[in-house]
Amino acid sequence: MAEANQPGIEIRNLWKVFGPNAKAMVPLLEQGTSKAELNGRHGHVLGLRNVNVTMPAGAIQVIMGLSGSGKSTLIRHINRLVDPTAGEILVGDEDVVQMGAHELREFRRHKTAMVFQKFALLPHRNVLENVVYGLEIQGVARRRQVEAATRWIDRVGLAGFEKHYPNQLSGGMQQRVGLARALANDAPILLMDEAFSALDPLIRTDMQTVLLDIQKEIRKTIVFITHDLDEALRLGDRITILRDGEVVQQGTSQDIVLRPADDYVEAFVKEVSRGRVVHVEAVMAPFNPEDRSLATVPRQTTLDAAANVLMQHDCEHLTVTDEAGTPVGQISLRQLLRAIVTPADDIG
Amino acid sequence: MDSFWKFPTMDADTLRLLKKNIDEGFRAFTRAYGDSIESLFNPLQSFLIWAERLLLATPWPVVIAAVAVIAWIASRSMKIVAGCVVTLLVIGWFDMWDDTMKTVSMIFVCTVLAIVIGIPIGIGMARSNRLQRIVNPVLDVMQTMPSFVYLIPVVMLLGIGRVPGVIAVVIYAVPPMIRLTNLGIRMVDKDVLEAADAFGSSSWQKLRNVQLPLALPTIMAGVNQTIMMALSMVVIASMIGVQGLGQPVLKAIANQYFTLGVFNGLAIVGIAIIFDRISQAYGSRLQKHREIVHG
Numbered sequence: 001m002a003e004a005n006q007p008g009i010e011i012r013n014l015w016k017v018f019g020p021n022a023k024a025m026v027p028l029l030e031q032g033t034s035k036a037e038l039n040g041r042h043g044h045v046l047g048l049r050n051v052n053v054t055m056p057a058g059a060i061q062v063i064m065g066l067s068g069s070g071k072s073t074l075i076r077h078i079n080r081l082v083d084p085t086a087g088e089i090l091v092g093d094e095d096v097v098q099m100g101a102h103e104l105r106e107f108r109r110h111k112t113a114m115v116f117q118k119f120a121l122l123p124h125r126n127v128l129e130n131v132v133y134g135l136e137i138q139g140v141a142r143r144r145q146v147e148a149a150t151r152w153i154d155r156v157g158l159a160g161f162e163k164h165y166p167n168q169l170s171g172g173m174q175q176r177v178g179l180a181r182a183l184a185n186d187a188p189i190l191l192m193d194e195a196f197s198a199l200d201p202l203i204r205t206d207m208q209t210v211l212l213d214i215q216k217e218i219r220k221t222i223v224f225i226t227h228d229l230d231e232a233l234r235l236g237d238r239i240t241i242l243r244d245g246e247v248v249q250q251g252t253s254q255d256i257v258l259r260p261a262d263d264y265v266e267a268f269v270k271e272v273s274r275g276r277v278v279h280v281e282a283v284m285a286p287f288n289p290e291d292r293s294l295a296t297v298p299r300q301t302t303l304d305a306a307a308n309v310l311m312q313h314d315c316e317h318l319t320v321t322d323e324a325g326t327p328v329g330q331i332s333l334r335q336l337l338r339a340i341v342t343p344a345d346d347i348g
Numbered sequence: 349m350d351s352f353w354k355f356p357t358m359d360a361d362t363l364r365l366l367k368k369n370i371d372e373g374f375r376a377f378t379r380a381y382g383d384s385i386e387s388l389f390n391p392l393q394s395f396l397i398w399a400e401r402l403l404l405a406t407p408w409p410v411v412i413a414a415v416a417v418i419a420w421i422a423s424r425s426m427k428i429v430a431g432c433v434v435t436l437l438v439i440g441w442f443d444m445w446d447d448t449m450k451t452v453s454m455i456f457v458c459t460v461l462a463i464v465i466g467i468p469i470g471i472g473m474a475r476s477n478r479l480q481r482i483v484n485p486v487l488d489v490m491q492t493m494p495s496f497v498y499l500i501p502v503v504m505l506l507g508i509g510r511v512p513g514v515i516a517v518v519i520y521a522v523p524p525m526i527r528l529t530n531l532g533i534r535m536v537d538k539d540v541l542e543a544a545d546a547f548g549s550s551s552w553q554k555l556r557n558v559q560l561p562l563a564l565p566t567i568m569a570g571v572n573q574t575i576m577m578a579l580s581m582v583v584i585a586s587m588i589g590v591q592g593l594g595q596p597v598l599k600a601i602a603n604q605y606f607t608l609g610v611f612n613g614l615a616i617v618g619i620a621i622i623f624d625r626i627s628q629a630y631g632s633r634l635q636k637h638r639e640i641v642h643g
Contacts, residue, residue, distance in 0.1 A: 079546055108548030120543035124561045124637050133557075134547045165637040185547070 006188045006221050007092030007111075008057040009078060014087030015051075016073055016245070019044030022085045035244055047073045048245045051087070055238070058219040062236030064226055064268075070245035071225045075193050078223060079112045080104055091189065109138050113182035117194035119174045121166040127153060127177050128162040134185035152180040156210060172203035176210070183214070190222045197226065208234055229268045233257070233277050241265055253277050275304035275340040283339040284320045284329035292327070293319045299328060307336050378504050389511045392461075396510045399453040408445060412436050415622070423629030431625065435618040444593065444615045451582055451592035452619060458514055458578045462522040463571060470529025470567075471555065480530065487523040495520055495584050503588055513590030517581045524573035532566030533559045568631035575623045582616055 017025045017038070025033075025044050035046045048070045055061040065071045076082040077089055080096055089096040091111060099107060113134060121130050131149035140148075153162060156176040166174050175195060182190055192211075196204045208231065215222065226232050232239050233253040240250045241261075249261035257277045260266040281299035295313035297306050299320050310318055310333055317332035357363075403411065412433055419429045439448050473480040499516050506512040536559050544558045560567075586594025593612045600609030 081542060081545060105548045105550060108546060110548075112546070114543070114546040116539060116543055118539050120537075120539040122540060122558065122561075136557075137547050137549050137553055167638060191546075 006057040006219065008221060009053075009055040009061075009189065009223065010088075010090040011051055011053045011055075011074075011077070012088040012090065013050055013052060014048055014074075014077060014089065015085045016047030016070070016077070016082065017044050017085045018047055026086050046245050047082075048077075048084075051242075051245075051247055053240050053247065053250065055221060055223060057221050059237035060215060060222040060224055060235050062224045062226060062232040062239045063242060064229065064232045064236075064239060065242035066227055068244070069242040071227075071242050072193055073245075074242065075191050075223055075225050078189070078191055079108050079114065109134070109185075111187050112189045112191055113185035113187040114191040114193065115175070115178045115182045115195040117197055119166070119171075119178045119198075121174060121177055121181075123166055126163050126165050127158060127169075130166065130177055131180045131184050133181055134187075138185075148184045148186070149180070152184045153177075155183070155214065156180045170203075172199050172207065175199060175207060179207075179210070183218070188220055190220045192222065192224045194225050194227070196231065197228070204231070211235065229272055233272060241268075254279060254282055258282055275307070276302055278303050278339060280306045280318070280320050280331050280336075281329065283335060284331040285335065287319070287327045287329045289327075291317075291330070293317050293330065295319065296321050296325075296327070298323070303336055303340050306331065307333070307340070310336065374501065374504065382505055386506055386511075389506065389515075392457075392514065393511050396454065396457050396514060399457050400450055403449040403453045404446060408440060411449070419622075419626050422626045422633070424633065425629060428625050428629055432622045435622055439615050439618055442611055442615075444596075444612060447591070447593045447596065447612070448615055448619060451579075451594070451616070454510070454514065454517070454582075454585070454590060454592060455575060455578050455619075455623070458517045458521060459571065459575050461514065461518050462525045462574045462578070465518070466522045466525030466570070466574070467529050467567070470526045470570075471533060473526065473530040474533035474559075483526065487526060490519050491523045495581065499584075499588060508589040510590055513585035513588050516588070517578050517585050520581050521574045521577040524577065525567075525570045528566050528570030528573065529563065532563030532570075535566065536562045565631050565635045568627060568634060572624060572627040572631065575627065576620060579616060579620045579623070 015026050015029065016022075017029070019025065019042075022044060025038060025042060028042070029038065029046070029049060033042075035049075038044050038046050051070075051074060053061070053063075063071045063074055073082055077084055078091070078096065080089075080099070084097055087097065091107075094107070096104070096107065122133065125133070128146070128149055131153055132145040135145040135148060150162070153159060156179050158173060158176050158180065161169065161173070166177065169177065175198075178195070182192075196207045199207060211222075212235065224232075224235055226235075233256070236253060238250065239253060239256055241248045241256065241264075243264050249256060249265050251259075254277065256265065257269050257272060257274055260269045279299060280297060280301050280303060283303070284299070293315055295309060295315055296319045297309050299322055301309075301320075306318060317330050317335075319327050320329040320331060322328045358366075406414075415436060416429050416433050419432045420426075423429070436448075439445065469483065473483050495516055498519060499512070502512045502515050506515070540558060540562070541554065544554045549557065582590075582592060582594040583597050584594075586592065586598050593616050596612040597609055597616075599605065600612070
């Protein structure tokens with residue numbers, strides 16, 4: 001499973017309007033009609049407004065927003081469970097929007113797999129039979145179905161539960177089945193629609209760890225929907241924030257936390273523990289050779305980890321180095337603390 | 349003001365002419381096509397005769413053993429098996445065995461027919477709202493139209509005998525089969541269907557893997573209803589020559605034989621209970637996976 005084989009996903013000028021005459025509404029929206037106006041005057045509901053997202057191959061792209069922001073609608077466009085009103089969805093070099101029914105079915109069978117918020121397991125099938133589902137649809141030989149399913153059931157930590165029915169499992173275990181079902185499909189793209197939102201906080205963290213561990217091996221292109229910023233920051237290589245069907249901000253977790261695009265994003269970011277997200281390079285002072293500290297940290301170190309190092313060495317400040325080990329900056333305990341407890345804009 | 353107190357009607361001659369023309373038209377149709385339509389139902393006739401001979405020719409202990417085995421497979425409950433066996437023994441002891449076998453064979457054929465006709469129509473209705481809008485009123489008519497009314501054209505076309513009896517019974521008994529198949533499929537969880545779509549299921553795969561299995565308990569309730577309604581038609585069917593437990597009841601009505609009527613009536617109740625318990629136990633066993641809940 002080489003990384004180069006995984007297709008990236010490119011969403012271009014995607015519009016979604018719900019209503020009987022959706023296509024005709026797009027030009028109106030392009031001229032700046034608002035969501036409320038569209039609903040009140042034209043009786044149509046705006047789903048997505050001119051969304052452009054480039055999702056890199058082999059990475060986790062998080063799409064975040066509150067309910068009603070259009071994030072679930074957006075993820076359903078990638079395998080076209082929802083048809084767009086206008087726009088392009090490029091997976092590798094194929095445009096999903098142009099696919100006919102047969103092509104689309106083949107695409108869903110081999111290129112994508114999906115994990116759902118409410119698990120959506122087949123209640124009349126036991127764990128094993130649920131996990132083989134995707135392969136069964138593909139028409140894979142039964143022996144290989146069972147082989148792959150058993151491996152993934154094992155990998156998500158459900159060995160021994162093959163004969164249990166979904167109803168006999170806890171929520172966390174059911175979602176492990178959902179994850180195993182998607183992974184057994186061996187599709188390069190994994191779509192996760194609020195996959196962990198229905199789980200208890202502890203189990204959610206647990207599942208995040210499982211996902212990150214597995215991703216280290218499989219390097220799939222994962223699209224992960226969530227309303228929880230902590231989850232987004234933990235999982236996302238890149239994060240896109242949606243509001244009322246519009247992209248508000250895109251970037252790495254650092255970008256989001258340090259430079260929130262507007263009040264909406266800032267409101268989210270306030271509650272986040274910054275020490276676990278922000279890297280030292282974002283807040284360090286310029287390197288001063290005369291005041292060099294012997295304790296060094298790579299510039300990708302999080303503030304929390306840097307504070308730990310500082311404490312262990314019991315010194316005034318740290319030297320920050322680049323990948324080659326060359327000093328690029330320095331950071332003091334005072335600076336560290338300030339970055340952890342105050343917004344970035346206020347740092348001198 | 350006359351027409352205020354007395355409902356203004358079509359004038360009598362026109363009305364008579366209308367009835368006469370329709371009657372004559374239908375009679376002409378019967379004369380012209382009756383034979384070919386009758387031959388169309390020949391396979392059904394042979395199926396009926398085969399089923400009846402099978403039950404009558406099999407020695408009674410074998411029949412009872414077979415019923416016991418079916419009851420056990422469907423219900424896994426010794427109580428239900430014992431109840432079925434005792435009921436059949438009592439029916440036999442009161443010398444109603446042959447009539448019972450005739451009735452059971454007819455109910456069996458009617459149920460098979462209702463399933464074969466009802467499930468595909470129910471599936472079609474679940475998939476198309478337009479078909480549902482068309483079929484629903486038809487089902488309403490089939491269920492509320494007094495059965496004697498549609499017995500008339502059926503008898504005119506096919507004469508008296510088993511086949512018209514079965515047709516009348518099926519017309520009456522198939523609506524719950526269709527309705528409950530439709531309902532069962534429509535009630536399948538949307539999330540699970542979406543998951544099936546997301547994995548690239550074709551519509552046949554969706555039907556076979558998701559919709560039918562999840563609708564099966566509801567469909568079984570439909571089978572159960574169909575059997576009960578078919579049994580309730582036994583006496584009416586006997587008026588057009590269907591043999592079985594209905595005929596002694598008919599005789600009892602005509603001659604005021606109270607006990608004869610009650611015995612045969614109770615025999616009908618007996619086999620109704622057997623059918624009902626077996627099919628219900630099977631239906632709830634299909635739902636076992638829903639019952640065991642985590643925790």
